[in-house]
């Protein structure tokens with residue numbers, strides 16, 4: 001029913017313009033919650049709007065269900081969309097806003113009434129039904145927008161940054177609400193956001209896009225732990241992943257080491273095998289390591305021998321339970337280490353950082369592609 | 375005494391507002407009141423003039439207030455035509471019909487023209503819009519002859535269409551409505567389309583309610599134009615039956631040998647001419663403000 005297939009879908013706004021979306025191939029399973037993330041202008045909205053039928057497809061094929069829908073008008077695609085600015089009809093009250101789509105479908109009056117009432121009960125907006133949209137707060141408006149979408153029981157939901165106009169607290173609340181709704185209704189949902197927390201927490205799968213091209217499609221866990229390239233690695237995760245330039249060298253014992261500006265880092269055997277396979281011995285690569293796998297505590301040095309770097313602590317940022325240390329290791333950007341808030345350190349002093357090299361990622365310096373895949 | 379401290383000294387609301395003003399603001403208020411009283415003079419004059427009996431109409435210097443008000447002028451106005459085939463009421467009926475039909479067609483056509491210009495951006499829409507704006511530059515006199523040719527070739531002389539059609543194209547109306555429609559977020563229309571609305575439903579149910587202030591404004595303008603219009607009666611209506619009230623009024627005095635006769639009837643007619651404008655303006659104006667405040671377009 002709600003399966004969506006995109007085959008080589010491309011979009012150009014105008015003949016002489018650049019591609020806003022390039023060679024987009026994706027199968028979205030029925031009932032899946034798919035999140036699209038990417039920087040501003042990377043073509044997320046464009047893709048969503050093409051699925052909705054609000055934007056022509058320049059080339060490629062789009063299927064909803066088993067039907068080719070390239071030329072089907074939006075109203076015949078059995079989809080509902082939630083917009084960032086809610087787009088509630090200002091002249092109608094909340095009841096009419098929700099009922100509008102049903103009325104246009106000429107459903108019997110009592111059924112409309114039942115649907116509107118039960119939908120508003122699910123979303124807890126019953127007490128606002130006779131108000132106008134402008135008399136509601138942002139969060140309530142977004143609920144109404146959701147209600148307007150679910151009342152029609154479409155086979156696909158499209159949401160374009162629906163929570164980005166809300167404050168942080170409300171956003172968290174609505175996030176769980178949407179997840180709950182998805183569990184309850186099981187309707188295929190494509191959700192666009194540039195908020196990686198939303199992406200990580202909501203999606204069955206995440207699509208990371210850049211400049212109109214898909215970078216990676218995977219589960220949140222895989223996207224985080226095994227990104228396909230440096231863009232995905234740095235886009236997902238706060239603070240962003242640390243990159244260190246280095247050269248892979250072989251020791252006398254036949255082991256591999258990463259020679260960086262200031263130190264040698266031992267490469268575990270599993271990674272060494274992959275690096276050899278990619279022919280990276282004596283080549284320059286980029287090592288990526290997330291801040292939680294870098295340690296400042298001296299006792300960690302015993303646990304991970306030959307994986308130390310020294311640097312100068314520039315800034316210590318206290319984030320409640322955690323503390324982020326920004327360490328100058330002689331690179332352009334500071335190296336971020338996560339530690340607990342109780343950690344004792346002073347700014348502008350020397351510090352030794354221990355890396356958990358078993359969690360390190362390696363990237364090709366030229367193509368930025370991950371070397372962790374075969 | 376129970377709570378003497380809580381009782382505020384009694385004061386009129388407005389008075390307390392006056393107390394909060396600086397001396398300069400008070401001076402401005404006084405000045406503005408004087409100005410508005412001055413602007414009100416013609417209104418008062420029209421009303422009183424219509425009520426003045428003949429001997430008062432020609433007093434020099436003219437007085438503002440009628441000394442012995444009477445309805446004699448109105449009686450005269452309705453009696454003038456008693457001996458002719460066409461009664462005054464026919465002119466008034468024609469005028470009302472034309473005015474109402476004009477308001478409906480002008481607002482409808484302007485909105486229907488502005489919507490695609492603003493939201494559909496068909497190829498060449500810029501050219502179309504520029505052309506519409508360009509017509510603002512033409513003085514009405516320059517198009518009289520082409521207009522005559524069009525109306526005569528369409529064969530709508532001596533019909534209500536002859537009154538209405540030349541008035542339908544209102545560039546200001548298109549412009550104003552386009553400005554309003556430009557303000558409507560595209561998502562609103564897209565939402566409606568996803569909800570299953572056809573294009574005309576989108577226009578009628580979403581666009582029109584949001585641009586009601588513009589509709590009201592154009593309504594006022596087109597009513598006043600149509601109601602006061604003599605040109606179409608002059609040019610396109612040879613049949614006396616199809617002529618409008620303002621034309622009748624202008625003919626009251628202009629064809630007379632001396633300018634004294636029928637001045638009373640003219641004064642009464644002037645009031646008749648004026649009252650619908652006033653009513654329409656009051657009704658629509660409050661609507662304009664109400665819709666502006668309540669439309670809730672962000």
Ligand SMILES: Nc1ncnc2c1ncn2[C@@H]1O[C@H](COP(=O)(O)OP(=O)(O)OP(=O)(O)O)[C@@H](O)[C@H]1O
Nearest residue numbers: 013019020038039040041042043044045046047194
């Ligand atoms: N109507 C349009 N006409 C021309 N170019 C457009 C149009 N809409 C989008 N673009 C271009 O297409 C590209 C992708 O835009 P899109 O709106 O899909 O980005 P996005 O990923 O949704 O970004 P954001 O996170 O800022 O919403 C951008 O470079 C944008 O400039």
Ligand SMILES: [Mg+2]
Nearest residue numbers: 044045046160
């Ligand atoms: Mg967008």
